Amino acid sequence: MSNLLLFPIIIPLLFATVLMLFPKKVYLQRLLSVIAVVLTFISGLFLLAKVSADGVQAVTLGSWPAPFGISMVSDMFSVLLVLSSTLVTLFILFYSIPTIGIRRERSFYYPAVLFLMVGVNGAFTTGDIFNLFVFVEVLLMASYALIVHGGEKSQMRESIKYVLVNIISSALFVVAVAYLYSVTGTLNMADLAVKIPEIEAVGILTVIAILFLVVFGFKAAIFPLYFWLPGSYFAPPGAVLALFGALLTKVGIYAIMRTYTLFFTMNIGFTHEVLAIIAILTVLAGCVGALAYFDVKKIIIYNIIIAVGVVLFGISQMNVAGTEGAIFYLIHDMLIKAALFLLVGILTIIYGTSDLRKMGGLMKSYPVLGWVFLVTAFGLAGIPPLSGFPGKLLIVQGGFEGTHFWGSIIILATSLLVLLSVMRIFIYAFWGEPKKILPVDKARYYAMFVPTVILVALTIVLGVGAELFMPFIEDAGEVLLNPSLYYDAVLKE
Amino acid sequence: MMTFYWVSLFIVSISFTGLLFRLVKGPTVADRVVALDAIGVTLVSIVALLSLIIETEFFLEVILLMSILSFIGTAAFAKFLERGEIFDRDPR
Amino acid sequence: MEIIMSVAIGLMFMAAVYLILSKSLIRIIIGTSLLSHAAHLLFLTMGGLGGIAPPVVSDGVTVNDYADPLPQALILTAIVIAFAVTSFFLVLAYRAYQELGTDNMEQLRGTEDYE
Amino acid sequence: MRTNDVMLQTATKVVTFIILMFAVHIFFAGHYTPGGGFIGGLLTTTAIVLLMLAFDIPTVKKVLPINYVVLTAVGLLFAIATASASIIFDVPFFTHAYDYYDLPLFGETSLHSALLFDIGVYLVVVGVTMTIIQTIGEDE
Amino acid sequence: MSLVFLIFLPILAALFIPLLFKRLGQIHTGWFVLLVPTALFLYYATRLPSVMEGGTYVSELSWIPSLDIAFIAYLDGLSLLFSLLITGIGALVVLYSVFYLDKHREQLHNFYVYLLIFMSAMLGVVQSDHLITLYLFWELTSISSFLLIAYWYTRDRSRFGALKSMMITVFGGLMMLGGFVLLSIIGGTYSIRELIAQAPELAEHDFFIWALVLVLLGAFTKSAQFPFYIWLPDAMEAPTPVSAYLHSATMVKAGIYLVARLTPVFALSEVWMWLVAGVGLFTMVWASFFALKQKDLKGILAFSTVSQLGLIMSLLGVAAAAYHVEGAAETYLKYAAFAAIFHLINHATFKGSLFMIAGIVDHETGTRDIRKLGGLMSLMPISFTVALIGSLSMAGMPPFNGFLSKEMFLTAMLSLQEFNLFSMDVWWILFPVIAWIGSVFTFIYSLYFVFHTFAGKHKPDQLPKQAHEAPVGMLISPVFLAVLVVLIFFIPNVIGDWLVKPAVAAIQPFLYDSPQSVDITVSAWHGFNTELFMTLGIFAIGGLMFWTLRKWQHLYDLYPDPISLNRLYDELMVLSESGVSRFSKMYMTGFIRTYLVYMFSFVIFIVLLTLFMTDAFRLNFDNLAPIGVYEIVILFAMLGATVTILVSKSRLTAIIALGAVGYSIALLFVIFRAPDLALTQLVIETISVALFLLAFYHLPQISRKEERMNFRFGNAVVAFGVGLTMTLVALSAHSQKALPSISEFYKETVYTEAAGGNIVNVILVDYRGFDTLFEIAVLAIAAIGIISMIRLRLTKKEDQHENK
Incomplete structure (x- = not known):
């Protein structure tokens, strides 16, 4: 029993609630929200220490025995995701202060961000499938609030679609939980992991597994359920976009990874094959989009989809390399996507547009920005020794070791397209003849740039210092591949 | 006694169906609102009869609630029909 | 009963999806409401409809007679969440109409053609 | 067009209190019979809505000068506090405590910390629904 | 000193370059940079004696031990040779660049930083024994080459060339990585030495051929082999020192190095031999043929480089053949590997000097267009001499080193007749014949390069600058190389x-x-043998053809542009922009309805597919609740109200009907013994209806005029599919209830342990109170969302792109 694992959820919840009391006091809002995220991060670190020392942590709320109350479980995988999402949120928070605008700040921006974090961290920690639904709703609701926040025309237009698609997926989520409950009679993931292998009706469980894949696929933006994403993510301001790009789809991916390793393992030959095929198609579809647009935001947005495919391909292999690669890549992607969105946000601010054709020659006036962008771009494409590489390497290895030779080749080949798409930004925006730029106040520029650079530096640390993180990644992979570690911790609690 | 409940239930249901027809058919919105109000009343009766049949007292709250809501709903619709809005923004 | 319910729920899903695919925003929102209704009913059906007594402790009712309380509790949660989402969506539609002057989804094209 | 709302207003004055009483009843009954914080809160909202319907928003605001967002936050804090109390006692989060007391007037009553949690739920529900209705209602 | 550290020395030095450039701008930054390659060259030279004896040096720095990834610097004959080339030519190029690049006008710090990064990368490539770090350095060479080519990044051609080279070489690199991973899976190690040790076992594996092909893709792209050579001519947009260094002497030889290094691993496979020798030879003849089409001095040299690389590559292919022959060390086959390495060295010397001369010509006349040049012989005598030495060596004439290695190349090609495996006994003749043709063209373009620049008529009016001899400093390096050639x-x-x-x-x-x-033993004279006659033939035919060059050179213009490989690349790039864009627009319509149709169709498809593939559909009539009349009536009422929504034209009717559906559901909840649900549903439905009315006061009537019949029909089909799917899965899920529900526990403990009576409520506030806590959080977020939506209205003008 340890309540520690609840802190990353409760702290932001508490602060968000407190912040609701005085929305107009902007400085206090900023201060408290930063404190909240820092505290969350610290509690996450303690949790990390605890988990790596004592193994999987679980608490069943209300002192009820395990399958009956709601279990919250922190294994290494979830702790790592909680930590990285919190970290990303922290930097995005810093970035929002100079960019988001005082009127947004006075209108519940910070509580919404903190609530989003509650939802994300909760979804990463919960061990109960219906509770997962609730947390997903928390983060979705917060994301609805953020995506329309400001009420610009395009935001209105796109958020209707966003909300609509997510309502549908939520309804499907309820339906899927209903089916699952009907067959298994339980909601606790650990309990499911124990009970599902005993059930003979593999067919219907496979159907339910696929339905869950669809449900989470809506969130994770897999092919062909990603259509809502590019438009919706285009509308909100840079900071919000970064938050979404870094965190939201990851929850869907996490859910797929968790359910497909923990209990939907009764028919791997079918479900994971489907997952692998979908993953590859997702990568390809993402590449098409990333190349099709001459818009900096769009290019990075489509790169989210590519990353989704890559991670899911890794996890679909169900071997050590693939799983560890998927975990590493997922964490890398959170950081690098946030960094890229922040960079692209700065570009957008400098040029006053996100249209790549109206950009050029920034290398003369902002050389450091250019180099930072270049490094980040290489990191995204998985050039060693940056952070994209170890994950991709392991995923490719996993694909070869599994049965997906061509999948791995496609993952490798599409890295080139990823590189092309981001190099296009670099070449157009930073090289060439200088184009008109808007004057940006120095202090404001540094207020935006410094958090971004630190985030980029973190991705470099993640890549170059991969060895520091590998033990944790290995731990995380071990739990994913040995569900008994997970359910023993929960059920024998 | 049970037979009595069932017969009553049957009769109420007929009126319910009739009201439903009115609700669907219209033709004016006012017709529909009146139908809805009356449906509220029949619903109360139905639930009351049902709880007598299945011998439970736990639906009494439901009955009470239904009548309250039916009242409010009808009032809201009536106001909407009359003024086009439900709440007055300015003090009268 | 469950079979009939399943069919009826299927019909509701059909209606909901049909509405969601139409062009008028209000029909879409009504469609989403129907969709969540259908999902809730489905959950209830999946829990089994065989209970004889409401899941409230009272004298003379044995444990097996209660309707399954768990789906009920979950549906309650889902209903409230759906309510929150629907009201949000409604207000969004209302604001979007103010801002954009239309509720026709065809005219709410996205920025996809933006290059 | 000026219309006469006397009937509605008079009825409302009575009915509102009936509803509020009912809401309180159903809230407290929740643990043993159907009801609870949700329904109690929603019913309270209906009472206020009825007031708004019969009178007008500014009047109701004058009578009930509540900032509903604050009410929501307070309710949420209440719920969090109840749930977190268990952390102090080092038992899993959300562990409730209860005991039976013999109170005058009520007879034997059980006091359950879940009730406190339910108060939080109640407040949030009232706060949120009223926030929504009021903001839309006030919007020009 | 640790070898690994030495690899990184240039990068470390690069860190100080911007500082030096800023602080000591008066002194050309190149002078500081020069120290690095010179020092390294001297250090590596001291290793020569022991390596000559067969000694090796290893040094290791672990990077990710968990993944078994480490920097392992391994110095043997091959890597030492390359290291010396890299540092030696590097020093000369840096020296040359000091005079070539103006310290006032140029962004020298950038240039030298890139160059030093490249140096590190290249040393890393040739010294890494670990495949993954080899790949790391490999990509780093691509990147630094990218940056160097685009050094003048405002020029369109520079950016184009940079991107092109990066796309092609990184593509090859990625494929090579795939090959490396396969190798490591087969052999269980990333270490090249360990892989070599178990080469015969590796060949058994299914993945072996794949690994081979993928690795070769990497080598071929980097070494500009057919059909990937197209990036190299465009890379000539780089400053000339870069072209001399990267694109002729070092980076392009990384592919050669890789093939040489991995020959022991792959030589066992005939595919390797065929691919390496065949592609190399074909590249050689192809590029030498097209070199004559070029008008740009550096273009000629680029094609010539491609051709020469092909030559070396083909020799390595033949060297691999030695693996298949018993006692190959006794046959002429043994010359292949020697010739390859020897020619590699020679090529570095003469091509380096030629590039530098091309740079000098460009620098002093302002153009590289060979049609405008001519008659520079008298104006630039030293340059001419150097160019002549280089060109004649390239043409394979004595007394220059090119003659020796060219002879040996022919020997090696002829030696294939001793090789009778793989039906070579018939086809071997093709090799020397093609090699000979390639050599003829090599001869011609060598003369073309030197004589059309320096001989003939001087055309001062066509030159942007007054031509004169280059400053002494700029001549040091080419002269030095020319001396080496002799x-x-x-x-x-x-x-x-x-x-x-x-x-x-x-x-x-x-x-x-x-x-x-x-x-x-190499000797210039080895009697009258076939090679000699072939060489003489080359001189004769080549000389004749050069004599008549003006008569037939225009034939090249007949070669249709559209089918060239460059065109293919361009088309691919266009495809990746507008083509993909058009494709994407086909389905990304921006209409949410379209997307929803895709998504729903997918859901229907995948779920039904699974349902039937796994044979999951069951219908079980046991364990069903009895059918009640009232349930049916209410269901009909509910469905009736639903239909009303569908057909209604008035907003209000639709909302009322929706309310009716909600109330019917509340009734169903009553019947199915769910009082709490019924209560909640009732109130929520009422409030929802009120909200609908509030929000939709402003909205127009539902207009369905524009909804055409097939639009509606399509919707109906999708809707039907979703409904069907849900029903079918619901039926099968209910029919296959496998385990009892956990809710028995709640029923039993609610009174005793949770002190409650209403199980649903107790679940909500106690057993699963956590859900409720966050459910009210959802409500709270909705509230703040709605408030900010209504109150916060940033009009477009004011907050455009977050700028205030």
Whole structure:
């Protein structure tokens, strides 16, 4: 029993609630929200220490025995995701202060961000499938609030679609939980992991597994359920976009990874094959989009989809390399996507547009920005020794070791397209003849740039210092591949 | 006694169906609102009869609630029909 | 009963999806409401409809007679969440109409053609 | 067009209190019979809505000068506090405590910390629904 | 000193370059940079004696031990030779660049930073024993080359060339990585030495051929082999020192290095031999043929480089053949590997000097267009001499080193007749014939390069600048290289013993156990044999054709542009922009309805597919609740109200009907013994209806005029599919209830342990109170969302793009 694992959820919840009391006091809002995220991060670190020392942590709320109350479980995988999402949120928070605008700040921006974090961290920690639904709703609701926040025309237009698609997926989520409950009679993931292998009706469980894949696929933006994403993510301001790009789809991916390793393992030959095929198609579809647009935001947005495919391909292999690669890549992607969105946000601010054709020659006036962008771009494409590489390497290895030779080749080949798409930004925006730029106040520029650079530096640390993180990644992979570690911790609690 | 409940239930249901027809058919919105109000009343009766049949007292709250809501709903619709809005923004 | 319910729920899903695919925003929102209704009913059906007594402790009712309380509790949660989402969506539609002057989804094209 | 709302207003004055009483009843009954914080809160909202319907928003605001967002936050804090109390006692989060007391007037009553949690739920529900209705209602 | 550290030395030095450039701008930054390659060259030179004896050096720095990834610097004959080339040519190029690049006008710090990064990367490539770090450095060379080509990044051609080279080489790199991963899976190690040790077992594996092909893709792209060579001519947009260094002497030879290094691993496969020799030879003849089409001095040199790389590559292919022949060390086949390495050295010397001359010509006349040049002989005598030496060496004439290696190349090609595996006994003749044709063209373009620039008529009016001899400093490096060209001709065996043989021993460990056992002596004269006659033939035919060049050179213009490989690349790039864009627009319509149709169709498809593939559909009539009349009536009422929504034209009717559906559901909840649900549903439905009315006061009537019949029909089909799917899965899920529900526990403990009576409420506030806590959080978020939506209205003008 340890309540520690609840802190990353409760702290932001508490602060968000407190912040609701005085929305107009902007400085206090900023201060408290930063404190909240820092505290969350610290509690996450303690949790990390605890988990790596004592193994999987679980608490069943209300002192009820395990399958009956709601279990919250922190294994290494979830702790790592909680930590990285919190970290990303922290930097995005810093970035929002100079960019988001005082009127947004006075209108519940910070509580919404903190609530989003509650939802994300909760979804990463919960061990109960219906509770997962609730947390997903928390983060979705917060994301609805953020995506329309400001009420610009395009935001209105796109958020209707966003909300609509997510309502549908939520309804499907309820339906899927209903089916699952009907067959298994339980909601606790650990309990499911124990009970599902005993059930003979593999067919219907496979159907339910696929339905869950669809449900989470809506969130994770897999092919062909990603259509809502590019438009919706285009509308909100840079900071919000970064938050979404870094965190939201990851929850869907996490859910797929968790359910497909923990209990939907009764028919791997079918479900994971489907997952692998979908993953590859997702990568390809993402590449098409990333190349099709001459818009900096769009290019990075489509790169989210590519990353989704890559991670899911890794996890679909169900071997050590693939799983560890998927975990590493997922964490890398959170950081690098946030960094890229922040960079692209700065570009957008400098040029006053996100249209790549109206950009050029920034290398003369902002050389450091250019180099930072270049490094980040290489990191995204998985050039060693940056952070994209170890994950991709392991995923490719996993694909070869599994049965997906061509999948791995496609993952490798599409890295080139990823590189092309981001190099296009670099070449157009930073090289060439200088184009008109808007004057940006120095202090404001540094207020935006410094958090971004630190985030980029973190991705470099993640890549170059991969060895520091590998033990944790290995731990995380071990739990994913040995569900008994997970359910023993929960059920024998 | 049970037979009595069932017969009553049957009769109420007929009126319910009739009201439903009115609700669907219209033709004016006012017709529909009146139908809805009356449906509220029949619903109360139905639930009351049902709880007598299945011998439970736990639906009494439901009955009470239904009548309250039916009242409010009808009032809201009536106001909407009359003024086009439900709440007055300015003090009268 | 469950079979009939399943069919009826299927019909509701059909209606909901049909509405969601139409062009008028209000029909879409009504469609989403129907969709969540259908999902809730489905959950209830999946829990089994065989209970004889409401899941409230009272004298003379044995444990097996209660309707399954768990789906009920979950549906309650889902209903409230759906309510929150629907009201949000409604207000969004209302604001979007103010801002954009239309509720026709065809005219709410996205920025996809933006290059 | 000026219309006469006397009937509605008079009825409302009575009915509102009936509803509020009912809401309180159903809230407290929740643990043993159907009801609870949700329904109690929603019913309270209906009472206020009825007031708004019969009178007008500014009047109701004058009578009930509540900032509903604050009410929501307070309710949420209440719920969090109840749930977190268990952390102090080092038992899993959300562990409730209860005991039976013999109170005058009520007879034997059980006091359950879940009730406190339910108060939080109640407040949030009232706060949120009223926030929504009021903001839309006030919007020009 | 740790070898790994030395690899990183240039990068470390690069860190100080911007500082030096800023602080000591008066002194050309190149002088500081020069120290690095010179020092490294001297250091590596001290390793020569022991490596010559067959000694090796290893040093290791672990990077990700968990993944078994480490920097392992391994110095044997092959890597030492390359390291010397890299640092040696590097020093000369830096020296040259000091005079070539103006310290006031140019962004020198950028240039030298890139160059030093490249140096590190290249040293890393040739010294890494670990495949993953080899790949790391490999990509780093691509990146630094990208940056160097685009050094003048405001020029369109520079950016184009940079991107092109990066796309092609990184593509190859990625494929090579795939090959490496396969190798590591087969062999269980990333270490090249360990892989070589178990080469025969590796060949058994299914993945072996794949690994081979993928690795070769990497090598071919980097070494600009057909059909990937197209990036190299465009890379000539780089400043000339870069072209001389990266695109002729070092980086492009990384592919050669890789093939040489991995020959012991892959030589076992005939595919390797065929691919390497075949592609190399074809590249050689193809590029030498098209070199004559070029008008740009550097373009000619680029094609010539491609051609020469092909030559070396083909020699390595033949060297691999030695693996298949018993006692190959006794046959002429043994010359192949030697010739490859020898020619590699020679090529570095003469091509380096030629590039520098091309740079000088460009620098002093302002153009590289060979049609405008001519008659510079008298104006630039030293440059002319150097160019002549280089060109004649390239053409394979004595007394220059090119003659020696060219002869050996022919020997190696002829030696294939001794090789009778894989039906070579018939086809071997093709090799020397093609090699000969390629050599003829090589001869012609060498003369073309030197004579059309320096001989003929001087056309000062066409030159942007007054032509004159280059400053002395700029001439040091090319003259030095030219001296080497001549020197090597006279002391070939010194070079052979010191540099070539250790490398050959590393390429063919299956033939030799030490450099000394390589039994080859180079001599300029070896009697009247076939090679000599072939060489004479080259001179004769080549000379004749050069004489008549003006008569037939225009035939090249007949070659249709549209089918060239460049065109293919361009088309691919266009495809990746507008083509993909058009494709994407086909389905990304921006209409949410379209997307929803895709998504719903997918859901229907995948779920139904699974349902039937796994044979999951069951219908079980046991365990069903009895059918009640009232349930049916209410269901009909509910469905009736639903239909009303569908057909209604009035907003209000639709909302009322929705309310009716909600109330019917509340009734169903009553019937199915769910009082709490019924209560909640009732109130929520009422409030929802009120909200609908509030929000939709402003909205227009539902208009369905524009909804055409097939639009509606399509919707109906999708809707039907979703409904069907849900029903079918619901039926099968309910029919296959496998385990009892956990809710028995709640029923039993609610009164005793939770002190409650209403199980649903107790679940909500106690058993699953956590859900409720966050459910009210959802409500709270909705509230703040709605408030900010209504109150916060940033009009477009004010907050455009977050700028205030």
